[in-house]
Amino acid sequence: MKAREFLADIKIKKIAPIIVLHGEESYFIDLIGDYISQTLLDESEKEFNETIVYGKDASAENIVAIARSYPMMSERRVVIIKEAQTFKELEKLEPYFNKPVSSTILVICYKYGTLDKRKKVFKSLLTSKNAKVFESNYQTDIETVDWIKAKFAKMQIQIHEKAGFALIDLIGNDLNKLSNEIEKMGIALGPGVEIRLEAIADNVGMNREYNIFELQKALASCNRGRVFKIASYAYANPGEFSLPAVTAILYSFYSKLLWANQIVERDKSAINNLGYTVKMFDKKELSDGLKNYNFNKCWRNVRLLQEYDLRGKGVNNGSADHKGLLSELLFKLMY
Numbered sequence: 001m002k003a004r005e006f007l008a009d010i011k012i013k014k015i016a017p018i019i020v021l022h023g024e025e026s027y028f029i030d031l032i033g034d035y036i037s038q039t040l041l042d043e044s045e046k047e048f049n050e051t052i053v054y055g056k057d058a059s060a061e062n063i064v065a066i067a068r069s070y071p072m073m074s075e076r077r078v079v080i081i082k083e084a085q086t087f088k089e090l091e092k093l094e095p096y097f098n099k100p101v102s103s104t105i106l107v108i109c110y111k112y113g114t115l116d117k118r119k120k121v122f123k124s125l126l127t128s129k130n131a132k133v134f135e136s137n138y139q140t141d142i143e144t145v146d147w148i149k150a151k152f153a154k155m156q157i158q159i160h161e162k163a164g165f166a167l168i169d170l171i172g173n174d175l176n177k178l179s180n181e182i183e184k185m186g187i188a189l190g191p192g193v194e195i196r197l198e199a200i201a202d203n204v205g206m207n208r209e210y211n212i213f214e215l216q217k218a219l220a221s222c223n224r225g226r227v228f229k230i231a232s233y234a235y236a237n238p239g240e241f242s243l244p245a246v247t248a249i250l251y252s253f254y255s256k257l258l259w260a261n262q263i264v265e266r267d268k269s270a271i272n273n274l275g276y277t278v279k280m281f282d283k284k285e286l287s288d289g290l291k292n293y294n295f296n297k298c299w300r301n302v303r304l305l306q307e308y309d310l311r312g313k314g315v316n317n318g319s320a321d322h323k324g325l326l327s328e329l330l331f332k333l334m335y
Contacts, residue, residue, distance in 0.1 A: 001026040006134045009181050015040075016132040020125065022084075022110035023136030027175035031082060032134060033109045039107060045074040052080045055087030065098050067104045077104045084110040093120040100130050105181035139175075141252075144168055147175070147232055151182045156191035165214055166200045169249045205234070207240065215241075219250070220257075221288040222334055231330055235323045243312035243325055250333070251305040257289045258298035264290060301333050 008094035009015065010032070019036065021029040041050055049071045054065065058081060069079040083089060090108075100106065114118050114135060115122040126133050139147065145164035152159045159167075171177050189195065201208045210233035234241035292300065308329045311317040320328070 003032065003050060003134070004134070005287050006032055006132075006240065006262075009132075010036060010039055013040075015105060015108065016130055017102055017104060018097060018125070018128070018131040019105060019107045020110070020115070021136065022114050022133075024112060024114070024245055025136040025138050025175060026111040027179065028134070029109050029111050029138040029232075031178075033082065033107060036105070037080060040076060040078050041074065044185060045071075048072040049074045049077045050080075050081060051078070055083040055085065055090075057269065058087055058089070058149070059093035060068075060089035063093065063106075067096060067106050071103055073105065078105060078107065080107040080109065082109050084108045085112055091119070097121070097125050097128065100262065103110060110274040113332060114214060128283070133254070138173065141168055141173070142163065144178070148178065148182065152186065152195065155186040156173060157186060157193055157195060159195040161198070161201050163195050163197050166197055167204070170200070170204050176334065177261070178205055180187065192284050194329065207237075210240075211243065212239075212246055216250060216253050217285055220253075220285045220292065221332075222292045224334060227330055227334065234326060237323050241326065242329070243329075246326065246329075247305045247309040247312065251302060252310070254298050254301045254305065256291070257286075257293055258295065260286065260290060261295040263297055267296065304329065304332055308317075 021032055037052070051066050063079065063081065067079050069077065084090060096106070117123050117126060117328070125131055141311065145168065146162055148164045148167060149159055150159075167178065167181065171181050181204065185195070185199075188200070188203060193199075195201065197213060197294065198208055201211060210230050215227065215230045215234075218230060233245075308325055311320065312322075312325055317325070
């Protein structure tokens with residue numbers, strides 16, 4: 001079940017006495033937990049009928065006592081366990097899980113991992129008719145770009161797909177960090193605008209002419225002069241071209257190009273559709289990349305990027321510095 005479907009069920013009060021929110025991606029767990037707090041009780045009901053506890057400070061005995069008490073001047077009571085991954089007595093709630101109070105909604109917010117389904121108590125909880133479960137997993141880049149588009153659309157802003165991918169590559173796939181950046185950009189830009197790659201450069205501290213995406217474009221076309229011109233800027237501004245950022249973005253580029261090569265090898269006409277399928281590229285970048293890097297070259301470059309990522313972290317590096325590693329890497333990617 002997607003987060004929006006889970007939220008829609010809560011909105012129409014399609015709930016169970018126990019709600020389990022668990023998974024690696026914390027953003028949706030916080031989002032749904034907060035929505036439950038805002039939706040199930042009116043402000044006038046919260047004072048006597050909402051209890052929020054934090055895992056490290058909670059006890060099973062206290063939680064059960066609160067959950068079994070009847071609501072005051074309200075249809076229901078809401079008990080939310082936040083940071084439940086730090087709650088050491090979660091298994092002690094098993095008797096309550098087996099026989100919950102229908103007028104209480106017990107919400108378990110278990111972040112940065114999933115409940116251990118090998119344990120009988122959790123296995124039965126996750127399949128129980130008394131519980132409604134949402135597992136929050138990391139999204140793919142394409143799913144995250146769709147999510148970014150939807151976030152901006154609420155602010156009446158349109159963002160182009162490549163700009164969305166650029167935002168992910170610069171900020172990372174952490175939805176909380178992305179959400180903060182989107183809010184800041186929304187306030188700065190205002191409604192009715194279209195966000196292209198240049199706007200990402202202006203708003204996320206990226207030089208328009210010399211940045212990793214311009215480097216990627218120059219590598220795709222094997223424009224050696226342009227590559228080393230950008231490299232000269234990178235040597236002088238290592239903060240904007242950290243080796244982990246360069247290897248991560250170029251690894252994604254060559255991995256997708258490797259995949260595109262496989263598709264085109266099977267069907268030459270497929271190149272006309274790859275601009276949509278490999279959403280990270282514009283058509284020229286894709287065409288240049290396929291012309292200059294066949295499957296074997298892409299495979300070699302993927303391996304090179306793995307090697308230099310490790311060297312940048314001190315593994316088998318010797319005495320090479322940031323400039324030396326980056327210079328070596330860019331030379332080897334093209335030659």
